[in-house]
Amino acid sequence: MTTPVLAVSGVDKTFTMHLQGGQLLPVLRGLSFEVHAGECVALGGSSGAGKSSILKMVYGNYAAERGSIVLRTPGGAVGSAIDVAAAGPRQVLVARRDTMGYVSQFLRCVPRVGALQIVAEPLVERGAPPARARDRAAELLTRLAIPERLWSLPPATFSGGEQQRVNIARGFVTSLPLLLLDEPTASLDARNRDVVTELIREKRARGTALLGIFHDATVREAVADRVIEVERFAPALGAAA
């Protein structure tokens, strides 16, 4: 068996509700799973089970209170593994630059920057020639049916679906070993949903490890190799190791 790109082991997560007198909300106990190169794993389970929290912990936005979240660059040199659960902010930023991308549900970007530049930016930041980065961005925006007349405009005034497609293009423009997807097709029409399904399959075929939340059952069945039922790690079931 190959070494996983992502190995989550024995992770617990409890939120502290500071506005409710420090009340504790345990969400996950003993969360453990792996994602390998060229595999797409879906996080399943009911609303509030902790799916988004898992993506945010892997991306380093939320802290894990226990356990490890090890990321490895396939084929990388010895020492290319990082435990996000124990890493400092700088190491997390390096891991985001070199190892993992994240398509969040909503586009967050610098105001007054045009859509094409927003999509090309992650490539330019990683040293790609700007002209090549713009070509690649244009290719993705075309596939995702963003009309060329919008490319120079900031997406703040775009429709919800257009913003989501710019967000997807920005997340898919790089070729990082791990890609995290938080409901990438939530506000898309059927045609664009099919394009995103294709983009996910292409990434998988090129060896990217994907971990995502797909509420749309058709999309999930089309892209996911397996589903992790997050409720298995609910505190009440005592799944802790």
Ligand SMILES: Nc1ncnc2c1ncn2[C@@H]1O[C@H](COP(=O)(O)OP(=O)(O)OP(=O)(O)O)[C@@H](O)[C@H]1O
């Ligand atoms: N920052 C936070 N502070 C406090 N509680 C939080 C925070 N983030 C999530 N929670 C709580 O943790 C639980 C899991 O939330 P999460 O968003 O991970 O669930 P989910 O499975 O992604 O749900 P959905 O399918 O509805 O998006 C919820 O009860 C939520 O209220």
